[in-house]
Amino acid sequence: MNTFDIQPVNSNTAAALTHKxxxxxxxxxxxxxxxxxxxxxxxxxxxxxxxxxHPAIVVFAGDHGIAKxxxxxxxxxxxxxxxxxxxxxxxGINVFSRQNGIAIKVVDAGVNFNxxxxxxxxxxxxxxxxxxxxxxxxxxxxxxxxAIDKGAAIVxxxxxxxxxxxxxxxxxxxxxxxxxxxMSLLCELPLEQCIGRGTGLNDEGLKKKTAVLTAxxxxxxxxxxxxxxILKTFGGFxxxxxxxxxxxAAELKMVILxxxxxxxxxxLVAAGIDTNVLDYxxxxxxxxxxxxxxxxxxxxxxxxxxxGMRLGEGTGAAVAYPLIKSAVNFLNEMASFESAGVSNKA
Ligand SMILES: Cc1cc2ncn([C@H]3O[C@H](COP(=O)(O)O)[C@@H](O)[C@H]3O)c2cc1C
Ligand SMILES: O=C(O)c1cccnc1
Numbered sequence: 170m171n172t173f174d175i176q177p178v179n180s181n182t183a184a185a186l187t188h189k190x191x192x193x194x195x196x197x198x199x200x201x202x203x204x205x206x207x208x209x210x211x212x213x214x215x216x217x218x219x220x221x222x223h224p225a226i227v228v229f230a231g232d233h234g235i236a237k238x239x240x241x242x243x244x245x246x247x248x249x250x251x252x253x254x255x256x257x258x259x260x261g262i263n264v265f266s267r268q269n270g271i272a273i274k275v276v277d278a279g280v281n282f283n284x285x286x287x288x289x290x291x292x293x294x295x296x297x298x299x300x301x302x303x304x305x306x307x308x309x310x311x312x313x314x315x316a317i318d319k320g321a322a323i324v325x326x327x328x329x330x331x332x333x334x335x336x337x338x339x340x341x342x343x344x345x346x347x348x349x350x351x352m353s354l355l356c357e358l359p360l361e362q363c364i365g366r367g368t369g370l371n372d373e374g375l376k377k378k379t380a381v382l383t384a385x386x387x388x389x390x391x392x393x394x395x396x397x398x399i400l401k402t403f404g405g406f407x408x409x410x411x412x413x414x415x416x417x418a419a420e421l422k423m424v425i426l427x428x429x430x431x432x433x434x435x436x437l438v439a440a441g442i443d444t445n446v447l448d449y450x451x452x453x454x455x456x457x458x459x460x461x462x463x464x465x466x467x468x469x470x471x472x473x474x475x476x477g478m479r480l481g482e483g484t485g486a487a488v489a490y491p492l493i494k495s496a497v498n499f500l501n502e503m504a505s506f507e508s509a510g511v512s513n514k515a
Contacts, residue, residue: 338483
């Protein structure tokens, strides 16, 4: 597996940035969360005048063997059908990305379908879906590290094209199940607090999902619970790729826009591998998937938005992006008390 060299952000810049923010023509703290974002982006870029270039969202798609156990109300075919929807520009993520000037890349991380070559589809297929982790591992060690490496390589290329702010999305029927188990093991929380309704399970469906995931965890009770082993055993190709992509983005000092429940689960693994990745993460929103609030709490993360969204695909990141721009713009463009000749006395 690729190793990553992630530097913590330069906290020396923080004092100078805080001074700059505090002397803008506004009451102290009056731009709230935008001030925190401006501070973070300035620290990531190690400058008092940060800039956002070529924003991108990468949507990783992969199928899950566990889907055949009835853990999602939707059939596995929806994964490949949604990939076509992404390529045709008709999905939620296409709409919000278009609106906000964000480029989208779609990646076949391991969909159970053979796509013909398409100029907008990155072929990084590791397999035709993972195996069911009910009675075995979702991925082999080699598959899991290949997925991490491919995610990293994709980000390296996007960064080389001039992008310095990146979000990650996912598509994979059944992947809220992977995310729930990853959360339970890495946050050390009971499975019941981590499992949600995903795409909309009813009470009976939720019971079934809980029974299946409980059985899977029981089967793997003796697993040596390192972040990598948890990912390999219960993850998905798209989740492993997002994990590698996040670690590489942090190594390259990019601003990372974290989306919802599944991408935050990928981040839990990434942070388990190197906690410095968290310095580069802006938490775009709190998803309505039950479990996301607790996940964010565990990460001491303050989500920018809480809109009752629970879609994935990177939609939360795309919707939050204009606010990141607002934060950077006020830092760069707003007058200071001194430059505007405004009296700085309460
Ligand atoms: C039409 C459709 C579009 C989606 N876009 C994202 N997801 C989301 O739902 C899936 C996870 O939920 P579960 O674990 O319940 O299957 C993922 O593919 C996720 O990205 C979608 C789901 C559907 C049905
Ligand atoms: O929060 C998410 O990312 C999410 C929630 C439900 C279904 N798909 C994605």
